[in-house]
Amino acid sequence: MRSAILARKIDEEAAPEEARRRARGRRAFWLKQLYAWHWVSSALCLVGMLLFTVTGFTLNHAGRFEARAAVESREASLPQDLREALAALPASGRAALPEPVAGWLKARLGVPVPVREAELSRSEILLSLPRPGGDAFVSIGRGDGAILYERTDRGWVSYLNDLHKGRNAGAAWGLFIDLFAGACLVFCLTGLILLQFHAGRRPATWPVVGLGLALPLGLALLFVHA
Secondary structure (H helix, E strand, C coil), rough: HHHHHHHHHHHHHHHHHHHHHHHHHHHHHHHHHHHHHHHHHHHHHHHHHHHHHHHHHHHCCCHHHCCCEEEEEEEEEECCHHHHHHHCCCCCEECCCCHHHCCCCHHHHCCCCCEEEEEECCCCEEHHHHCCCCEEEEEECCCCEEEEEEEEEHHCCCCHHHEEEHHCCCHHHHHHHHHHHHHHHHHHHHHHHHHHHHHHHHHHHHHHHHHHHHHHHHHHHHHCCC
């Protein structure tokens, strides 16, 4: 009887220690997972975050980084058989260029014609070719087949700024921005949870986090006006 009571007492004393051991095990598991997700997301974000940080500065000071636009023009004349292919297009509205015409433009002028509709009028077919850091267009006269290709290049800073905004960068770049935003979200949220884990040993944690919230909020309320 006495031995049973003694064994029960030992079990009761061991129970809190076992609970603490399990709690430490769970904490260590989640910390390991958080650190893994945090460093993987930070590695994925690194180059993109550097790009968006630098271009955020250049966009905020756009006047200091203005570049003289370089304009390139080329002229040509569309062959008669391809002019007849254009005759099948409507007199107005929008429509894609016939495939033979698009192929000729690429071979003759080095103009890659994307799958994009041109603007049609009775006298002219105008195909806009916007791109990051510049612009371009192809104008085709319906009567005489005269072609004017003009390409504008505003430099590397403008190119990177347009990538920052996703301007005329295409669907693939838009998908990259979405994935990059998701990785940044994981990076920030895992960092926030890691702050929670370590805040007990770092008293300045939450005041600094609060400052990071209060500073932009205060600036927006006091100095940014609609």
